Amino acid sequence: MPRIAALLTLAIGLMDIGSSLTPEWHSRLEDLQALLPMAVSRQASAFTVVVGMLLVLLAAGLRRRKRRAWRATVVLLGTSVVLHIVKGLDYEEAAGSAALFVALLLAHQEFRAKGDPTTRWRALGIGLLLTVVSIGVGFLLLHLRENRIAGPQPLSAQLEQVVLGLAGIPGPLEFTSHHFADLAFRTLLTMGVLTIGTTAYLALRPPEPRPRLTDEDEARVRALLARHGDADSLGYFVLRSDKSVVWSPTGKACVAYRVVSGVMLASGDPLGDREAWPGAIREFLREAADHAWTPAVIGCSEAGGIAWTRAGLSVLEFGDEAVLETTGFTLEGRTMRNVRQAVARVERAGYTAIVQRISDLEPRDVARLRAQVAVWRGTETERGFSMALGRIGDAADGDCVVVMAFSAEPHGAEPRLRAVLHFVPWGRTGLSLDAMMRDRTADNGLNEFLIVSAVRRARDLGVKRLSLNFAVFRSALERGERLGAGPVLRSWRGLLMFLSRWFQIDSLYRFNAKFQPTWLSRYVCYPASADLPRIALAMLEAEAFLVWPRWVWPRWRGHLPRPSTRLRGGARSGDDGADHRQVHRRETGSDARHGRS
Template structure:
């Protein structure tokens, strides 16, 4: 792992925290005959960077950005051609010629290998599009093999020439494919195995459909499926063919695909993993030191300590950029930490790592100061929302504008609710544990959302500067007798430090059976308790496209603005857009704009999906028993009389 100096001592620099898809090359690396070793080729600076107008190291660039997508498309087509060429009958005259030179079994086995080569080309096309060097090695090796296989299986000169031309083109464009591979774990073996098994069954069914005229007797789809599955493990299925050549081709192709699928899975399961790097103890200590000195600059700074992020440091160690890689997007959040004069060095290193891996660099939720720094480095900047900030010293419940909040707080107070506001350091360890368990119980099986404005934990010993607001009901009489019930915890807010004089909202959860207005009550209570905690400002939720929602409802708004607002309101059925804006606006905060930074407009759809995935609005299904276990515990756990109230 490379190191850089942080002051007087070396500091480890993590290069990747990766989620999502890899570069599509693990399966091919399992087959030594058609794979190439991983290459750690440092990209040539002249091809990776271009000078910006201000002289900073700028956005990663390549001489011919259209080459990788075009090459990936051609390789994908070549893979389809290989599969179709192998499963369709060849020219009889050519077959007679090849049989005079080679035994028929050799040409049939070559056809089976051609199907497998085509299958791997389909899988590797994605890695080639992402400029992965190992994918390029694998594709070149496979295309070279397919040239020989096309000739051997039936003197298919046309397909062989096409593969040869594609190999020459890839060799000439080899400089465009310099990106390093992504970190992987042994779970990739399961993923690759599922893909290869599905692809093998699909190709097998296609093979049977092409040779359907040679099938004897009834052959329903269920029988064809069983024949393919049994063929993948070397067992002759229930179907019978009138042509021995077709039967032999089907048997050889299915067995070859099954063997290579098994080899790929076993290889990936047994090879040494390359785990995703995490924040080291030195990283965390350095980031906390930067927050202690410069934490007042950005309300999102403390969220850089999330456990699913890693960090890249400037050469001086005076600044760093926390980030996470999601589906090929290198996603940073908030402003860089540290001295803003040292930001350019951290940004340069961030962009260098993105270029080495062919990741798309992007930033979510940076301030205006951070946006200017990223713009000078070559990224485009777009405003996409506002952060609600309340000045504790000027906040009041008086006035007509605050009537709704005033009434909600008064209603909750008349119902007998009370609150406690404490630093985490003042809570006993047992109470921290109960608080964490209660927050998890209220959340239930719902996915925990947040990346740019969520810490992802509560009650950790290292976070003793965080603040928790707890709302308790008045208690009551126990219907079963035995005295009154103690006041029960009904809601809580969790804040992280924003420098020395501010707090930033991290978590807001409540008992769904509690009274309405409880969150309003807790926010007002936090503002009331802020003076005793030494806090002058409070950062609340983030409102996506706040200005568009506000302008769209004004008198005289144009048709485009009104239509965009209607679209945002429509999307609020699934995402908290309009509701978060209205909730924040009740407290009459000051709005601080936040921005996203990106390389080019064509990258925006992919970056948007990565943001949704990072913020957990878009989540992929995972194999887990935790939701079922949670429901089971709720069924079998006896509830007290106070819980049932």
């Protein structure tokens, strides 16, 4: 019903605009003049254009079941019925508006979604949109009645006529029909008042706060991590400051999410007691339904995928997470030859590594680390949402581990920091890679050296497993190059190789595979296949692979804060001829875990 109502509303809106811009029936006008002054009919025509334009804009809100859009549409349709009668006894158009008016009243229960959180930035976007639409309608009006304009007029004069008309100022054009001149003036002035009034209202009303992790939510999340943090390597990333959480009725589990372009995007598994997962998932889906958001999950494990499928979502394997078991890790053997050679080369160059928890660093060392990371920052775009914390060195993150590589400097100078790995806790006995940052001028193989150094110190830190990087569609890449792979699988691998030119899909997989990790599958959950393109774009935007220019209003359409900019990391990796393969945060900035995709 909402989709049909949206299409009909769009059609009625276009019909209203066309009805006002085309000539009326003379016989009906003569009958109308016996009841109403001609000025009232002309003003009604101007109002009908504005009502039609608003109906066109409201169609999208109806499709998303928005309650506010339904209310506004019902009011406008009732107004449209009256205006069609007043402007020219247009019974046919009035009947169409009345029929849709009655249908929407009968289907009022279908439109129950709440309005989206918003900010004053939306006022700018709406103002620009209404201005463009108003100018377009003005040009259409002049084009349809160009025979009423005295002599040929250049496009610049028509634009001046429209822009001045929106402000209620007579333009340079002369008309042969006083009736049309009056209609054009009233229509443009009404649209100008509507544009200015709507923009002013949105700009001056109190903005609704953007959702983010509150202090109370953070305290509750940390309590859950202390009890259930071993379950998922992505659990600690719930603490990103630009995520919101929805809780189960018992408060024993939560789902972290961000709304991006109308998609309510959750990350990882629900956090907390597994028996409470269904309650948290139901609350998540209820919140999505209340706002007509499309629910989706990125990066959940197999256990999380099963829980989401029981709630009605479909699951698609998205890739694999590389996990190292530190107790059995060794550099011996032919399969580890590349890693062994890279580490040996870096050690011969005089590099040393220090592995410490953030809480063990001196304040001045933390400040120096942050300063160096800021120097390495390549761009202002910070990647990461599902597998990146977005900060480094905060006092609250004392259990995080930093692995720092220092190069030996000549003439007895102080060693220079050249690369950093940042890990977040994975329960009591694990670490999960957050970011890789390095100096572009440092030697190749530094990332291998740092990972091996972290494994070597794992016993001292009480760490038994390291979660490294995420490889998108790893199984397809691996099976597609095997002997006997079918044409479909080979074609799919070929497409992934093509996309690797921009997203480093294949090179990232091969970098992970060098360490002979255990692969743990990760999944994407979605309501229907038709939603996948929209969800994919939302994922790219959340991870900052798709970044809107600052001057474009849709950059804020996710209704949530920009990704945290406290971590502005370094440069790409320079491993074994695979500097372009780096697990990256950004192409020229810090390398983060979900550059891991």
